Amino acid sequence: MATILVVDDELGIRDLLFEILNDEGHQVELAENASQARAARLAARPDLVLLDIWMPDTDGVTLLKEWAGAGLLNMPVIMMSGHATIDTAVEATRIGALAFLEKPITLQKLLKAVEQGLSRKPVSAPPKALPASNNPLSIANTLGHAVMPLSVPLAPVAANQAVQSFDLNGPLREARDSFEKAYFEFHLAQEAGSMTRVAEKTGLERTHLYRKLKQLGVDLSRGKRGGA
Numbered sequence: 001m002a003t004i005l006v007v008d009d010e011l012g013i014r015d016l017l018f019e020i021l022n023d024e025g026h027q028v029e030l031a032e033n034a035s036q037a038r039a040a041r042l043a044a045r046p047d048l049v050l051l052d053i054w055m056p057d058t059d060g061v062t063l064l065k066e067w068a069g070a071g072l073l074n075m076p077v078i079m080m081s082g083h084a085t086i087d088t089a090v091e092a093t094r095i096g097a098l099a100f101l102e103k104p105i106t107l108q109k110l111l112k113a114v115e116q117g118l119s120r121k122p123v124s125a126p127p128k129a130l131p132a133s134n135n136p137l138s139i140a141n142t143l144g145h146a147v148m149p150l151s152v153p154l155a156p157v158a159a160n161q162a163v164q165s166f167d168l169n170g171p172l173r174e175a176r177d178s179f180e181k182a183y184f185e186f187h188l189a190q191e192a193g194s195m196t197r198v199a200e201k202t203g204l205e206r207t208h209l210y211r212k213l214k215q216l217g218v219d220l221s222r223g224k225r226g227g228a
Contacts, residue, residue, distance in 0.1 A: 053092070084102075
């Protein structure tokens with residue numbers, strides 16, 4: 001597990017990168033401007049920084065120069081932007097940035113850049129502990145989901161397993177959302193929390209899967225699920 005600092009003034013970008021990197025097992029710190037980035041870098045001592053170029057107060061290249069000039073560029077920095085020119089990317093690399101990612105950032109490019117960046121610096125922090133149970137219902141109970149009175153088994157279950165139930169008296173939308181929530185929690189448990197495998201199994205693109213889980217209220221802040 002590594003500590004990664006994400007610096008971007010767009011809330012949607014920060015949330016998406018947090019979800020992806022957190023699912024990969026990393027500790028993610030967020031900053032929306034240079035001032036917060038300075039404080040987060042000092043407090044968290046990140047193993048890698050994802051730094052947006054265009055920000056309202058101090059732009060990313062200026063912050064990169066500041067760190068380099070003060071001898072604080074002792075971690076890999078990957079620049080991000082949807083509007084930067086080639087000259088800007090070259091300048092950032094010359095100052096000390098490891099790589100440049102163009103927005104919208106694809107999942108494959110992000111993970112590859114992060115992997116390459118972390119390979120430049122050893123990470124010794126212990127991995128996160130995983131829940132002991134593979135049972136999707138036990139996960140639902142941990143998250144506080146109530147079991148409704150009308151039972152509708154999702155699949156045949158063993159004698160020692162509980163049955164997931166739903167309220168069929170409510171509106172269709174709520175019943176559908178309840179089913180989808182249980183469906184994804186089941187597959188998360190079956191795949192030991194691997195978003196990549198769940199995306200493949202359910203036929204969803206991984207970024208869309210993250211948004212779907214967030215919309216349904218699946219608690220991703222607890223990290224990986226399942227797996228003994």
